[in-house]
Amino acid sequence: AAGSGTVALTAGSGGITAATANNTTAEIATTGATVTLNTSGTVGTSANRIQFANNATTTQQNVVVGSVGTQPSAVFLDGLNDLTLGNITTSTSNANVSVTALGGLNVAGTINSGTGTISLGADRTYADAAGDGTGTLSLLASSSVTSANTSTSAITLRGADMAIDGTAGVTATGVGGGVQIFSSVNTRPIALGDTNGTAVAGINLNDAELARISNYGTLTVGEAGAQIGAITVTTVTNPVAAGSLVLNANGVGGGIVLNDTGSEATPVVATALAAGSGTVALTAGSGGITA
Numbered sequence: 001a002a003g004s005g006t007v008a009l010t011a012g013s014g015g016i017t018a019a020t021a022n023n024t025t026a027e028i029a030t031t032g033a034t035v036t037l038n039t040s041g042t043v044g045t046s047a048n049r050i051q052f053a054n055n056a057t058t059t060q061q062n063v064v065v066g067s068v069g070t071q072p073s074a075v076f077l078d079g080l081n082d083l084t085l086g087n088i089t090t091s092t093s094n095a096n097v098s099v100t101a102l103g104g105l106n107v108a109g110t111i112n113s114g115t116g117t118i119s120l121g122a123d124r125t126y127a128d129a130a131g132d133g134t135g136t137l138s139l140l141a142s143s144s145v146t147s148a149n150t151s152t153s154a155i156t157l158r159g160a161d162m163a164i165d166g167t168a169g170v171t172a173t174g175v176g177g178g179v180q181i182f183s184s185v186n187t188r189p190i191a192l193g194d195t196n197g198t199a200v201a202g203i204n205l206n207d208a209e210l211a212r213i214s215n216y217g218t219l220t221v222g223e224a225g226a227q228i229g230a231i232t233v234t235t236v237t238n239p240v241a242a243g244s245l246v247l248n249a250n251g252v253g254g255g256i257v258l259n260d261t262g263s264e265a266t267p268v269v270a271t272a273l274a275a276g277s278g279t280v281a282l283t284a285g286s287g288g289i290t291a
Contacts, residue, residue, distance in 0.1 A: 001053075002030035008038075015041025015072070018048040022126035026080055029053030029061075034086060036064045037072075044076035046098065049126055054081035058106045058140065062086035071095065078126040082135075084108050090116055100124040103135045105159070107143040107168075115148045115174065122159035123184035130185045136161045139168035139212075146171045152178030152218045152246075160184045161202065164209040171215035178218035181205070186226045186251055194234035197263040202229055211239050222248035230287060233273050234259040241276030248283050255287020 007030050009016055016039050018027050027050050028035055037043050037050070043065055044050040055061050065075055066089035073093055077083070079101030087109035088097055094114035099105065105122035121128060123135030137159030139145065146169075147154040154177035155170060162181070164170070172179050181203065183190060188202030195206040213219065219240070222231050228251035238245055249256050258272035272291070273280065282289055 002028070002032060004031045006030070006032040006034045008036040011039040011041060013041045015039050016043050016050065018044055018050055021047055022049055022051065022078065024080065026051045026053040031056070031060050033060060034062050034064055038067055038070045039072050040070055041072065042074040043072045045074070046076055049076045049078040049100070051078045051080055051126065052083055054103070055079070055084050058084045058108060062108055064088070064109070066090055079103065079105065082106070085111065087111070090114055100126055100128050101135060102131055104138060105135065106138045106140055107145065108140045110144050112146045113149070117149050117151070117154055117156070118145055118147050119156040120145070120158070121184060124158060131160070133160045133185045133188060135159060135184065136163060138163045139165055139170070141165045141167050143168045144171070146173060147177060148174040150174035150176045152176070152220060153180055154178055156180040156182060158182045158184050159203065160188060162205055164205070164212045166208065168212055170213045172217065173215055176217040178220060179213055179216045180220045182223045183227060183229060186223065187228045189229035190221060190231045192221065192231070192233045193236035194259070194262050197234060200232070207236065210236065213239050216240055216243050218244040218246060220246040220248065224248040224283070225250060227251050228254045228285070230255045230257055232257040232259060235262050235268055235270040235272060237274045238276045238278050240278070242278055244279045245273070245275055246281045249287065250283045250285045252285055253287050254285035256282050256284045256289045258289070258291050260291070
C-alpha cells in the first residue's frame with residue numbers, strides 16, 4: 001500500500017509479476033495519481049493478474065503501462081472494484097492487453113496494442129467471468145482504444161453498460177480487424193440507437209456513441225451462443241459503411257428486435273438497421289427476430 005504517493009515499477013525481461021494467483025487482495029494500492037509499470041517482460045499473467053485496490057475517483061491510481069522505449073510482452077491487469085487506465089502502449093511489442101474490473105472500468109488515456117488484441121471488461125471477475133451486473137465500461141474524454149490485429153476479436157469491450165465520450169474513439173485498423181461489444185452478464189439486454197429512448201437495464205449505445213467506433217472490418221454485438229438478453233436496434237446506421245455487422249442473441253430464449261421508429265417527440269421513422277454496403281448477419285434464439 002503506497003498511501004497517497006505515486007508508484008513507478010521498472011523491470012527487465014523478467015517482467016512485473018504477482019507471486020500469488022488471482023484472489024481478493026490487491027498487489028498495488030494508492031490514492032496517488034498514477035501507477036507506472038515499465039518492463040520488456042510480462043505485466044502479470046492470466047492466472048496471476050496484477051490486481052489493484054478500488055479507485056475512489058478517476059483521478060487516482062491511473063495505471064500506465066509501457067512507453068516508447070520499453071514495452072511489455074503481455075499485459076494482464078485486474079481491479080478489485082473500480083479501476084482507471086491511463087496510457088497502455090504495446091504498439092511496437094504487439095502484446096495482447098487484457099484488463100478486468102469487478103466494478104467500473106474507466107479508460108482515461110490511449111491504449112494501443114499494435115497487432116496485439118485488446119480486451120477490456122467492466123463487471124468482470126479476475127477470471128473474466130460475469131460479475132453482479134453493476135459495472136460500466138467508460139471511455140472518458142480524449143481516450144482511445146486502437147488495435148491493428150486482423151481478427152474479428154481485435155478489440156473486445158464488455159460491461160454491464162457502456163459509455164463512450166464524444167471525444168473518445170475505438171478503431172480496429174487491421175485489415176478485417178473487428179470490434180466486439182459484449183454484455184458482462186449474458187442475460188442483460190443491449191439497446192443500439194434511439195438516443196431519446198428509455199434506457200434498458202443493460203448496454204445502451206446511442207447513435208453518437210456508435211459513431212465513435214470508427215474503423216473495423218466487422219462489428220459484432222452480443223456474444224455468440226451466450227447472449228440471452230434481447231438486442232434492440234432502433235434506426236441505426238452502420239458507423240463504417242463497408243463494415244460487416246454481426247448481431248448475436250442466440251443464447252436460450254434470446255431475440256433481436258428491429259425498430260424503425262425512434263422515441264423523439266416527433267418520432268423519427270427510418271430503416272431499423274441501415275448497413276451501407278456491409279454484410280449483415282443476425283442470429284437469435286427462440287425469441288426470434290422481430291419488428
